[in-house]
Amino acid sequence: MASIILESIFLKRSQQKKKTSPLNFKKRLFLMTLSRRGSKKGSVDIEKITCVETVVPENNPPPERQVPKKGEDYNMEQISIIERFPYPFQVVYDEGPLYVFSPTEELRKRWIHQLKMIRYNSDLVQKYHPCFWIDGQYLCCSQTAKNAMGCQSLKVGRSHRKTKKPLPPTPEEDTMVMKPLPPEPAPSAVGEMKKVVALYNYVPMNVQDLQLQKGEEYLILEESHLPWWKARDKNGREGYIPSNYVTETSNSLEIYEWYSKNITRSQAEQLLKQEGKEGGFIVRDSTSKTGKYTVSVYAKSAVDPQGMIRHYVVCCTPQNQYYLAEKHLFNTIPELRNTLSLFLPSLLWLISRLKYPVSRHQKSAPSTAGLGYGSWEIDPKDLTFLKELGTGQFGVVKYGKWRGQYNVAIKMIREGSMSEDEFIDEAKVMMNLSHEKLVQLYGVCTKQRPIFIITEYMANGCLLNFLRETQRRFQPAELLEMCKDVCEAMEYLESKQFLHRDLAARNCLVNDQGIVKVSDFGLSRYVLDDEYTSSMGSKFPVRWSPPEVLLYSKFSSKSDVWSFGVLMWEVYSLGKMPYERFNNSETTEHVIQGLRLYRPQQASERVYAIMYSCWHEKAEERPTFTALLDSIVDITDEEP
Numbered sequence: 155m156a157s158i159i160l161e162s163i164f165l166k167r168s169q170q171k172k173k174t175s176p177l178n179f180k181k182r183l184f185l186m187t188l189s190r191r192g193s194k195k196g197s198v199d200i201e202k203i204t205c206v207e208t209v210v211p212e213n214n215p216p217p218e219r220q221v222p223k224k225g226e227d228y229n230m231e232q233i234s235i236i237e238r239f240p241y242p243f244q245v246v247y248d249e250g251p252l253y254v255f256s257p258t259e260e261l262r263k264r265w266i267h268q269l270k271m272i273r274y275n276s277d278l279v280q281k282y283h284p285c286f287w288i289d290g291q292y293l294c295c296s297q298t299a300k301n302a303m304g305c306q307s308l309k310v311g312r313s314h315r316k317t318k319k320p321l322p323p324t325p326e327e328d329t330m331v332m333k334p335l336p337p338e339p340a341p342s343a344v345g346e347m348k349k350v351v352a353l354y355n356y357v358p359m360n361v362q363d364l365q366l367q368k369g370e371e372y373l374i375l376e377e378s379h380l381p382w383w384k385a386r387d388k389n390g391r392e393g394y395i396p397s398n399y400v401t402e403t404s405n406s407l408e409i410y411e412w413y414s415k416n417i418t419r420s421q422a423e424q425l426l427k428q429e430g431k432e433g434g435f436i437v438r439d440s441t442s443k444t445g446k447y448t449v450s451v452y453a454k455s456a457v458d459p460q461g462m463i464r465h466y467v468v469c470c471t472p473q474n475q476y477y478l479a480e481k482h483l484f485n486t487i488p489e490l491r492n493t494l495s496l497f498l499p500s501l502l503w504l505i506s507r508l509k510y511p512v513s514r515h516q517k518s519a520p521s522t523a524g525l526g527y528g529s530w531e532i533d534p535k536d537l538t539f540l541k542e543l544g545t546g547q548f549g550v551v552k553y554g555k556w557r558g559q560y561n562v563a564i565k566m567i568r569e570g571s572m573s574e575d576e577f578i579d580e581a582k583v584m585m586n587l588s589h590e591k592l593v594q595l596y597g598v599c600t601k602q603r604p605i606f607i608i609t610e611y612m613a614n615g616c617l618l619n620f621l622r623e624t625q626r627r628f629q630p631a632e633l634l635e636m637c638k639d640v641c642e643a644m645e646y647l648e649s650k651q652f653l654h655r656d657l658a659a660r661n662c663l664v665n666d667q668g669i670v671k672v673s674d675f676g677l678s679r680y681v682l683d684d685e686y687t688s689s690m691g692s693k694f695p696v697r698w699s700p701p702e703v704l705l706y707s708k709f710s711s712k713s714d715v716w717s718f719g720v721l722m723w724e725v726y727s728l729g730k731m732p733y734e735r736f737n738n739s740e741t742t743e744h745v746i747q748g749l750r751l752y753r754p755q756q757a758s759e760r761v762y763a764i765m766y767s768c769w770h771e772k773a774e775e776r777p778t779f780t781a782l783l784d785s786i787v788d789i790t791d792e793e794p
Contacts, residue, residue, distance in 0.1 A: 160186040160268055165219070165239035165255035179219075184254070186268060198247055204277050205246035205308070206269040208262070209253060210285045210294070213471060215240070219255060242286075245269065246279065250300045251287055281307050293475070348374040350385070350400035354519040359526030364393025371403060381523030381588040394527035398520050398588060414438045414513060418790040419450070420631050423463050425512050426452035430461065433509025440467055453506040464505050521594035521610045524585050525556055532556070532597040532608050537564060543615065548572055548677075549604065553611060561611040562596060567604050574605055577677070581607075584676060587650060591643035593663055593673035612663035612671065620664045622729035630756055631790065637722050638786045639670035644718055645779040647675060648711045655679065655709055657717035658698050659724040697732040697741055702773055704742045712773035718782065719768025726754035726761065760789055 161183070168178030211221060221240040239255035241262040246252070256262035272278065281304030285294035295305035349371055356366035364385055366372070375392065376384035382394045414422075417438045426434050434452040447468040455462045524530055538555040545551070549568030556562050567574065578600050585595050599606035614620055617636065621628075640662055647654060654661075654675045661674045700716035702708040720732050732751055733741040750769050753762040764785050770776045777785075 157188045158185055159188065160184075160265060162256070162261060162265065164257075167253040167255070169250065169252060179255070184265075186265070198245065198252070200269075200272060201275055202247045203245055203269070203272045203275065204248075205244070205279045205282045205304075206266055206272060207244055207246075207282050207284070207308070208266070209242040209244050211240070211242060212286065244282075246282065251283070253286065279304060279308065281305060348377075349403045350374060351403050352400050354399050356396060356399050356519070356522075358393070359522075360529055362394050362527045364391060364395050366395055366399055372400065380586045382527045396520075396522040398522070398590070418635075418787065419448075419465065420790050421635065422448075422450040422465075424631065426450060426463055427460050429510065429512045430454075431510045431512075433506040434512045435508040435510070436512050437468075446470065449508070451506055451508065452512075462505060520590055521588075521596075523588040523594060525560065525596050525608075530582055530585050530597045531601070532599050532606070534599045534602060534606065537562070537599075537606070537608070539564065548607075556596075556608070563609045563611045565607040565609065567607065569604055572677075573679075574600075576679070578605075587647070587652060587675070589643055589646040591639050591669070591671050592646065592675065593671045609673070610671075612673075613666035614664035614668070616660055617662040617664055617670055618659040618724065618729050621659065621725065628728070628756075630758065630761075633725050633756060634761065634786060634790055636670045636725050638783070638790065640672055640718065640721060641779055641783045641786055643672040644714060645783050647672075648714070648779045651711075652676065653709055653711065654714050654717070656695055656698070657714055657721055658695060659721055659729065662721070696738040699745075700769075700773065701746050701771055704746060710773060711779070712776045715768050715776045715779065715782070718779070719765040720751065722757075722761070722765040722768075723751045723754060726757040726765075728756070730754075 163181055164184050165179050166182045166184075168180070212219065218238050219240050219242075220238070222238070239257050241256040241259050242253055243256065243262050243266055244251045244253055254265075256265065283292045283294050283297075283304045284306050285292060287293075287300060291298045292302070292305070297305070351371050352366040352368050354366065355368050356363075358365055364372075364387060370388065372385045372387055372395070374383050374385050377397075381397050383397045383400075384392065385395045385400075386392045414436055415438070417425075417436065422436045422438060426436065429452070431452065432454050436450045438448055438450065440446040440448040449466045449468060450463060451466070452461055452463050525532065536557050538558055539552050540555065541553050543551045543553050543563065546565065548565055548571045550566045552564045552566065554562055554564050578598065581595070581598050585597065588594060593612060594610040596608040596610065598608065640657075644654070644657065652675065654672070656674060656677065657672070661672070662670050663673050664670055695717075696704070698717040698720045700713050702710075703713050703716075723732060724730065733744065733749075736744060748771065750766065753759075757765070764782060767777055767785075768782070
């Protein structure tokens with residue numbers, strides 16, 4: 155009979171290659187003997203073992219595999235009752251890693267020490283995997299081949315080996331032998347520069363611009379020019395790029411079609427139902443759980459003709475690994491998404507595998523702050539006029555092209571309607587205001603009369619007409635989304651300490667994707683006609699103005715908040731005129747006396763409470779736009 159060196163009862167994890175969930179664990183008697191009579195079923199020849207090491211414990215293991223608390227320990231007599239095996243180690247051989255769980259740390263150390271006789275084996279690995287192989291990958295490095303080279307170096311030195319045959323070089327060593335070391339970077343602290351990745355392609359509009367290729371990385375050399383940053387590409391070329399076309403490499407989720415950064419739960423459900431495809435999905439930021447993500451998935455249902463939708467919160471471990479189910483860890487969100495698209499058997503609790511990414515809108519490139527870096531004075535010869543869009547407070551507005559390629563709106567300023575010199579002085583400042591919910595000012599043509607103001611083109615025109623003339627019936631969620639768009643733009647202007655002074659539905663525009671953007675911010679200061687003249691002689695929109703403006707012409711961000719409340723009322727009344735029964739003079743009198751707009755039929759009590767909070771008589775008691783946006787999001791995205 156073979157001489158027994160060690161004998162212990164351990165917990166053994168199943169090695170079945172296809173059975174990944176639930177993992178099988180069985181108590182087995184383990185013997186270490188001196189017998190060398192060939193391999194038998196259930197035994198491993200010591201000469202075939204290439205690595206023996208501990209394993210990092212599982213995240214949130216069941217009680218029987220939890221490490222005892224401080225001062226807690228169990229002997230072998232107790233273990234049969236308690237059945238706790240919290241100390242894992244691995245024995246790696248030609249069939250892969252064998253995972254064994256010991257009841258005590260001391261017993262694990264003893265077995266590993268005895269098994270270290272493998273230091274005389276000829277095929278020892280140089281690197282090992284410190285974490286478990288679970289569901290087709292190693293948790294430590296996400297490699298999917300079970301026999302893949304390890305990711306952490308062993309502490310065993312080469313001097314311990316019995317054979318004199320040198321070990322093969324590691325990939326790192328091989329590279330060092332075959333290729334010369336790269337030159338050290340110049341002492342310009344390149345490592346300290348911000349790295350960004352391009353979200354969109356960008357074709358230079360002038361000689362100072364740098365071309366962007368979607369997905370490529372760039373180094374930022376200078377950020378002082380607000381919407382335009384100086385950058386360097388991988389080939390050493392330098393130039394200016396639009397800052398809203400890139401994101402820091404740590405935020406590179408935005409390059410993926412399936413990721414929607416600013417989308418609410420209700421919007422996600424609406425989009426998934428509209429698409430109606432089995433396995434349609436959206437990955438989005440979780441607004442109710444800061445810093446986390448949510449996967450929204452659609453599946454067809456025999457019970458509900460609209461289908462079923464489930465929302466799964468993506469959690470993160472202290473080691474920055476992501477998971478939906480605790481035993482399935484991923485180093486990145488794209489990695490998690492790719493795995494879910496394969497529909498592993500261990501994730502059968504998902505209602506569908508992820509098949510079709512659904513986007514709120516096509517990831518078309520945003521507007522740039524100007525038609526190229528530093529180009530604020532536009533040559534009218536570069537403009538082509540295509541059709542008239544309407545007449546605004548300053549004159550005719552036309553749709554056209556810049557250099558025959560870029561869609562633009564052209565405001566042809568009627569002489570005598572604007573204080574032109576003052577506006578031109580301010581135009582450069584206004585061009586530097588850049589936000590996805592602001593209509594972008596591209597530049598001006600000031601060297602002829604009439605002067606032109608060139609802006610982003612918005613296909614669906616002004617919000618007021620959109621509300622009044624659209625044939626379809628708007629859902630309450632759509633109306634609230636319009637208000638949210640405007641509130642986001644106003645929060646940005648508030649952060650820049652820039653006042654709009656004329657916020658109303660007529661001064662918001664709607665693009666071809668239904669997104670509402672705020673326009674004409676700050677232009678009311680340059681109005682010379684009497685369209686907005688109140689009974690007291692000041693120039694402002696009376697029906698959208700708070701008491702302190704009506705009485706003292708005192709403008710602030712809080713007066714813009716009042717106007718936003720009136721705009722919300724316009725949206726929910728589908729474009730009605732505020733205080734429709736009164737003229738300007740009567741409106742002024744009633745507002746000062748405390749009269750407020752009634753609740754529109756489509757506005758819920760919660761929505762009306764938001765707009766009513768904008769109408770406090772004292773300006774300091776009105777909320778900020780940040781607080782208003784939080785209140786709107788609370789309604790649109792109430793996740794369980």
